[in-house]
Amino acid sequence: MSVTPAIDTKAAANGSKRKKSLVELLFEGRAFFALIAIVVVFSLMSPNYFTVSNFLIMASHVAIFGLLAIGMLLVILNGGIDLSVGSTLGLAGVVAGFLMQGVVLPQLGVILYPSVWVVVILTCLLGAVVGAVNGVLIAYLRVPAFVATLGVLYVARGIALLMTNGLTYNNLGGRPELGNTGFDWLGFNRLGGVPIGVIVLLAFAVVCHILLTRTAFGRWLYASGGNERAAELSGVPVRRVKIAVYVLSGICAAVAGLVLSSQLTSAGPTAGTTYELTAIAAVVIGGAALTGGRGTVIGTMLGAFVIGFLSDGLVIIGVSAYWQTVFTGAVIVTAVLLNSIKYARR
Amino acid sequence: MSALAETAQKGEVVLAARNVAKSYGNVHALKGVNFDIHRGQVTTLFGENGAGKSTLMKILSGVVQPTSGEIVLDGEAIAFASSSQARDRGISIIHQELSLAPNMNVRDNIFMGREIMTATGVDFAEEERQTRLLMEELEEDIDPLTPVEDLRLGQQQIVEIARALSVNSRILIMDEPTSALSASEVDVLFKVIRDLTNRGVSIVYISHHLEEALQITNHAVVLRDGTMTAYAERKDIDLEWIVRHMVGENFDLGSPPSGYDKGDVALSIEGLTVPDPGGADYSVVDGLSLSVRAGEIVCIYGLMGAGRTELLETVAGRLKPSSGSVKLKGRDVTGQSIAGCIRDGLVLVPEDRQRDGLVQTMTVGRNLSLASLGAFTRGLFTSAARELDLVGDAIRKVHIKTDGGDAAIGSLSGGNQQKVVIGKMLATNPEVILLDEPSRGIDIGAKAEVFKLLAERAKQGLAVVYTTSEVGECISIAHRIIVMRRGRISAEFGPDVTKEQIMAASGEAVHAH
Numbered sequence: 001m002s003v004t005p006a007i008d009t010k011a012a013a014n015g016s017k018r019k020k021s022l023v024e025l026l027f028e029g030r031a032f033f034a035l036i037a038i039v040v041v042f043s044l045m046s047p048n049y050f051t052v053s054n055f056l057i058m059a060s061h062v063a064i065f066g067l068l069a070i071g072m073l074l075v076i077l078n079g080g081i082d083l084s085v086g087s088t089l090g091l092a093g094v095v096a097g098f099l100m101q102g103v104v105l106p107q108l109g110v111i112l113y114p115s116v117w118v119v120v121i122l123t124c125l126l127g128a129v130v131g132a133v134n135g136v137l138i139a140y141l142r143v144p145a146f147v148a149t150l151g152v153l154y155v156a157r158g159i160a161l162l163m164t165n166g167l168t169y170n171n172l173g174g175r176p177e178l179g180n181t182g183f184d185w186l187g188f189n190r191l192g193g194v195p196i197g198v199i200v201l202l203a204f205a206v207v208c209h210i211l212l213t214r215t216a217f218g219r220w221l222y223a224s225g226g227n228e229r230a231a232e233l234s235g236v237p238v239r240r241v242k243i244a245v246y247v248l249s250g251i252c253a254a255v256a257g258l259v260l261s262s263q264l265t266s267a268g269p270t271a272g273t274t275y276e277l278t279a280i281a282a283v284v285i286g287g288a289a290l291t292g293g294r295g296t297v298i299g300t301m302l303g304a305f306v307i308g309f310l311s312d313g314l315v316i317i318g319v320s321a322y323w324q325t326v327f328t329g330a331v332i333v334t335a336v337l338l339n340s341i342k343y344a345r346r
Numbered sequence: 347m348s349a350l351a352e353t354a355q356k357g358e359v360v361l362a363a364r365n366v367a368k369s370y371g372n373v374h375a376l377k378g379v380n381f382d383i384h385r386g387q388v389t390t391l392f393g394e395n396g397a398g399k400s401t402l403m404k405i406l407s408g409v410v411q412p413t414s415g416e417i418v419l420d421g422e423a424i425a426f427a428s429s430s431q432a433r434d435r436g437i438s439i440i441h442q443e444l445s446l447a448p449n450m451n452v453r454d455n456i457f458m459g460r461e462i463m464t465a466t467g468v469d470f471a472e473e474e475r476q477t478r479l480l481m482e483e484l485e486e487d488i489d490p491l492t493p494v495e496d497l498r499l500g501q502q503q504i505v506e507i508a509r510a511l512s513v514n515s516r517i518l519i520m521d522e523p524t525s526a527l528s529a530s531e532v533d534v535l536f537k538v539i540r541d542l543t544n545r546g547v548s549i550v551y552i553s554h555h556l557e558e559a560l561q562i563t564n565h566a567v568v569l570r571d572g573t574m575t576a577y578a579e580r581k582d583i584d585l586e587w588i589v590r591h592m593v594g595e596n597f598d599l600g601s602p603p604s605g606y607d608k609g610d611v612a613l614s615i616e617g618l619t620v621p622d623p624g625g626a627d628y629s630v631v632d633g634l635s636l637s638v639r640a641g642e643i644v645c646i647y648g649l650m651g652a653g654r655t656e657l658l659e660t661v662a663g664r665l666k667p668s669s670g671s672v673k674l675k676g677r678d679v680t681g682q683s684i685a686g687c688i689r690d691g692l693v694l695v696p697e698d699r700q701r702d703g704l705v706q707t708m709t710v711g712r713n714l715s716l717a718s719l720g721a722f723t724r725g726l727f728t729s730a731a732r733e734l735d736l737v738g739d740a741i742r743k744v745h746i747k748t749d750g751g752d753a754a755i756g757s758l759s760g761g762n763q764q765k766v767v768i769g770k771m772l773a774t775n776p777e778v779i780l781l782d783e784p785s786r787g788i789d790i791g792a793k794a795e796v797f798k799l800l801a802e803r804a805k806q807g808l809a810v811v812y813t814t815s816e817v818g819e820c821i822s823i824a825h826r827i828i829v830m831r832r833g834r835i836s837a838e839f840g841p842d843v844t845k846e847q848i849m850a851a852s853g854e855a856v857h858a859h
Contacts, residue, residue, distance in 0.1 A: 214727045216719040223716050226707035233664065233694060233702050234717040234770065235685035293707030 042313035062308035068279035071252030079292025087156035089272035092257030097169030097267030131250025135243030187262030226293030366415035393569035408432030438510035500531030599822035609640030618670035632833035645824035662694035691777035711751025744769035761792025
């Protein structure tokens with residue numbers, strides 16, 4: 001019962017009868033077992049932890065980081081890093097809020113109230129544009145990913161602050177007579193008891209998993225992350241792949257921004273500060289290599305749930321926020337330590 | 347050092363390898379080599395790529411440990427745990443790729459890692475004084491405070507030598523020291539070498555420029571395929587002797603395939619000129635024209651820097667030519683992207699398989715299928731079953747020894763890794779295949795297999811162009827042998843050419859500069 005499908009197929013294809021030792025099994029599925037351990041420990045410590053309603057609440061918290069982490073995984077598989085996702089999340093929320101308040105067109109003397117679907121699409125487009133800026137800077141202008149996305153981090157955050165003058169858009173519920181209600185649907189509604197945000201996360205995870213495992217693009221991404229020169233000489237359009245991953249990461253951040261501002265029914269310009277670090281942590285805990293070419297969606301999802309369930313668990317049993325930070329850091333370092341042991345063995 | 351020279355008799359054996367063997371997994375890089383280094387004399391190691399020269403040098407200088415056998419220093423068996431231990435005993439190595447920090451100055455490079463310390467920090471004044479002394483000794487006018495990146499390559503080499511001397515090295519190993527030097531720099535280097543030997547320093551010299559090495563050496567040792575095939579003193583040998591022992595007389599890499607009609611011209615290169623990718627103002631390929639027919643095998647021979655790699659990379663779409671054209675079956679493909687060239691049937695197997703050929707993070711199968719993803723993608727999705735067929739097919743056709751497509755790339759031997767790179771490109775069903783040094787770093791058996799495979803595919807109508815820097819590989823399966831020198835074709839031969847003729851045309855057998 002190993003965790004990632006890649007390992008399953010590997011074992012099956014080898015056709016070897018020998019069983020993996022317990023240590024190996026624990027090691028391969030370390031993110032999965034860490035998650036189980038977290039759930040067991042907190043369930044023993046608090047009766048409120050192991051309940052359906054608590055799991056759903058925790059999952060809707062995870063949805064935000066999870067969406068960012070999926071985009072981050074694509075970028076990290078490519079051998080890059082995207083520090084701008086937290087700011088993009090914040091900017092997306094602010095732009096959505098701005099559109100919901102109505103767009104004044106002074107020349108025509110009218111105020112446009114775009115419907116929620118238009119707002120969602122425009123916000124996703126914004127995320128794509130921010131990602132495209134990252135991608136072009138990195139792929140064509142050869143700016144190191146770390147620096148390019150660090151710059152965009154500041155620019156996006158600055159624009160969000162400028163747009164709101166530092167204030168927050170409240171009351172994003174819309175009004176029936178203007179025909180723009182429904183923004184809170186993403187954050188509050190449930191389908192079969194499951195919060196929409198969680199469903200969005202699962203949908204993104206499934207699509208991304210298929211993208212990585214069943215399409216030529218996925219293969220291009222793994223190849224160019226593993227060895228860009230070899231990929232290029234094999235005919236992989238490495239620059240287009242690079243731009244695509246940053247665009248997808250930007251879209252993921254925009255969707256996360258929509259879900260978050262919908263959950264809060266308000267959009268603040270400082271939302272999502274330092275979330276990029278949590279997203280990177282989730283990807284790393286999920287077993288991806290920061291050097292590129294290795295990592296899976298399932299691993300990343302486990303990583304996101306490990307971080308989310310751990311910090312919510314600490315809140316439930318009443319551990320101070322300061323200790324939560326210390327625990328999260330320890331988990332990240334341990335994960336990277338295990339990764340380096342794993343990749344060194346090859 | 348002068349004291350050493352006086353007390354010890356010149357010519358006695360200072361360092362010796364006794365029955366030294368080294369294996370990397372199943373690859374036997376060295377198979378029991380005996381080798382002497384004489385005090386105050388130059389010993390040159392001759393051998394083709396992959397003959398084991400570098401491995402032997404790494405063992406002598408403590409970089410790697412031998413699997414069996416021993417190293418004898420001054421009559422006493424020793425084992426170096428690291429290169430710094432070897433350095434402490436007076437053995438230094440200057441690698442082909444210089445190991446200087448270009449951003450730091452000459453003084454800091456020479457004392458890197460063993461700075462002269464006082465109570466208040468590094469004694470820069472003393473370091474500078476010693477550096478000046480060293481430079482005077484070497485008769486080089488290099489200021490100790492010059493950043494290394496501002497020095498010419500030849501001067502950088504001198505700095506490396508100065509660094510080796512500054513630790514009182516009495517045995518200096520030089521791996522291809524002249525490959526990047528100009529003629530006048532080579533003269534300076536040789537003068538330095540003569541001075542050093544007069545002072546009792548022993549030199550081990552490795553070079554592909556045979557004639558040049560013969561000028562300086564006292565002893566010649568020839569390695570082939572991990573064993574020492576010949577030893578002689580300078581006065582007893584000539585160029586022909588070296589080539590004969592280097593290449594071997596009996597080894598057969600096949601002959602040009604025959605018994606079929608070659609097709610029309612598949613690849614035609616017209617007046618191709620490529621500027622130096624590094625930005626220097628000369629052309630690495632200079633107005634070169636060549637045409638290759640379907641079913642024909644063409645070998646391009648040339649020394650390092652002759653422009654072979656740049657020629658192939660330009661034809662395959664990686665570099666852009668400044669003028670000239672490339673036509674594939676009469677269709678102009680000049681300046682087309684790599685992906686476009688692959689689609690049209692023009693593929694390149696790059697020289698450095700680790701850097702340019704393989705994706706180490708992916709399995710054997712995924713590497714093999716990487717260039718032909720389109721062949722098993724239907725609509726949006728790849729088909730696992732079709733990919734499995736393609737991979738299985740490639741493994742069979744190219745004879746890759748592997749546990750299957752799911753094996754890790756790192757589990758394969760060098761020869762089999764090379765076959766993966768070739769198999770990946772053959773899986774695209776090309777019309778023309780370009781191979782840049784396909785035999786580099788693989789053992790002789792794998793070489794023969796690769797050549798046999800290419801001959802078979804040529805019979806089926808594939809046009810094959812391969813480069814090599816080993817003369818023996820020219821006279822094998824190639825129908826035509828092209829010799830390149832400084833970006834141009836300097837000679838063209840049929841398969842009945844001799845090794846000496848090829849070497850003369852490349853500028854190797856005459857003085858190279």
